[in-house]
Amino acid sequence: MTMKRKGRVGRFAAILLALGCAAGAFAQHADHAAGKSAAVRPARPELGTSAAFGPDGMLYAVSKDGQHVVLQRSADGGASWDAPVTVNADPEAISADGENRPKIAFAPDGSVLVSWTRPLAKPFTGEIRFARADKGQGFGAPITVHRDRQEITHRFETMTVTGSGQVVLAWIDKRDLEAAQGAKRDYRGAAIYAAVSDDGGRTFRPEVKVGDHSCECCRIALANDVDGLPMLLWRHVFEPNERDHALAKLDPDGTPGPVARATFDRWRVDACPHHGPSLAVSGDGTRHAVWFNEKDGEGRVFYGRLKDGGVEGQRTVGGERAAHADIALSGERVAIVWKEFDGERTQLRAELSDDNGGQFRSLSLAVTDGASDQPRVILRGAELFAFWRTQKEGMKGYWLR
Numbered sequence: 001m002t003m004k005r006k007g008r009v010g011r012f013a014a015i016l017l018a019l020g021c022a023a024g025a026f027a028q029h030a031d032h033a034a035g036k037s038a039a040v041r042p043a044r045p046e047l048g049t050s051a052a053f054g055p056d057g058m059l060y061a062v063s064k065d066g067q068h069v070v071l072q073r074s075a076d077g078g079a080s081w082d083a084p085v086t087v088n089a090d091p092e093a094i095s096a097d098g099e100n101r102p103k104i105a106f107a108p109d110g111s112v113l114v115s116w117t118r119p120l121a122k123p124f125t126g127e128i129r130f131a132r133a134d135k136g137q138g139f140g141a142p143i144t145v146h147r148d149r150q151e152i153t154h155r156f157e158t159m160t161v162t163g164s165g166q167v168v169l170a171w172i173d174k175r176d177l178e179a180a181q182g183a184k185r186d187y188r189g190a191a192i193y194a195a196v197s198d199d200g201g202r203t204f205r206p207e208v209k210v211g212d213h214s215c216e217c218c219r220i221a222l223a224n225d226v227d228g229l230p231m232l233l234w235r236h237v238f239e240p241n242e243r244d245h246a247l248a249k250l251d252p253d254g255t256p257g258p259v260a261r262a263t264f265d266r267w268r269v270d271a272c273p274h275h276g277p278s279l280a281v282s283g284d285g286t287r288h289a290v291w292f293n294e295k296d297g298e299g300r301v302f303y304g305r306l307k308d309g310g311v312e313g314q315r316t317v318g319g320e321r322a323a324h325a326d327i328a329l330s331g332e333r334v335a336i337v338w339k340e341f342d343g344e345r346t347q348l349r350a351e352l353s354d355d356n357g358g359q360f361r362s363l364s365l366a367v368t369d370g371a372s373d374q375p376r377v378i379l380r381g382a383e384l385f386a387f388w389r390t391q392k393e394g395m396k397g398y399w400l401r
Helices: 003-019 025-033 173-181
Strands: 050-053 059-065 066-076 104-106 112-119 127-135 154-161 169-172 190-197 207-212 223-224 228-239 242-249 278-281 288-295 300-307 310-316 322-330 334-342 348-352 361-368 378-379 383-390 393-400
Touching: 050 104, 059 104, 059 112, 059 383, 059 393, 066 112, 066 393, 104 154, 112 154, 112 169, 112 228, 127 169, 154 223, 154 393, 169 207, 169 228, 169 334, 173 190, 190 228, 207 242, 223 278, 228 278, 242 288, 288 322, 288 334, 300 322, 310 378, 322 383, 334 378, 334 383, 348 383, 361 383, 361 393
Parallel strands: 278 322
Antiparallel strands: 050 059, 059 066, 104 112, 112 127, 127 154, 154 169, 169 190, 190 207, 207 228, 223 228, 228 242, 278 288, 288 300, 300 310, 322 334, 334 348, 348 361, 378 383, 383 393
């Protein structure tokens, strides 16, 4: 490894250590890599957007507009969009950065489900919010999902609908850290909590703790296993300060199973990189994942198949500036999308495998010279689709064929 490369990774670690869990830590790393000064970097536009195809085949996207979450629909794969529909009638603060964006899903009856994090007055605090629109109707008043109402971190939520139709929300929570600090006990990181709804999101059971010692500000991956039960993958703080990833699965009643180590890169850093993983499970039970870590002194995006006690086929994705990869499956087809700065512009790139992750071919999908959101790869039936929002080009989609 060259001295220039070592210096770049060293600057990244120094930035993280200085900023801790401050928003934009990874964006500052990217600016340093591009030769820009973080001190003069303008405020990032809030482009955080999620998308999914509905039961009607339309493409739906949720994003932030001022103090409202808005939903838009496209009948032509993102080439044009209907007028936005307001999700929360009463204005409130909304998080819409890269790792902490509104989410969208659909109940088995076709109802639209939307979640988001509402920041509170104290820095790095929030509440997990949820709203539902019954099929063919408008959104009801939002609810706060968790029973714990302390002004602490409940942030970075993610959502899925299980094979049996349960709605599951999971998030990063600092109630256990707050309790430990009050008792003058050590506590690494934060915790993962989850809540389950048995009635399509109309009500939620009391939240349960999935695991202690999560990283503080990386998105959580949530995917259904072959039995339809939800599986969580998150950046975890293993003793003493290794920020690898952990897996856990929820039982049908919402009870969490044991926490297992999923990656073994052994990145030692006392800060959060704002760079969460993505997970997808194939029909034979193979757990495909993409994640960012530093391994052997290099910060890179990785792909691998998660096995008990190890990772099969681990390799890097893209170049040394690849960032924020996402993954999805359709049969034996595996699709990975990510964005990558080339020194002048940001590219949207993809890799496709037709043999369950054995071999991949590369695609270049789009490029922008302005700000951009993290890309997502989603499904319409058996078709794979990349979704990317940029400041200049807007919300666009790209079929992966």
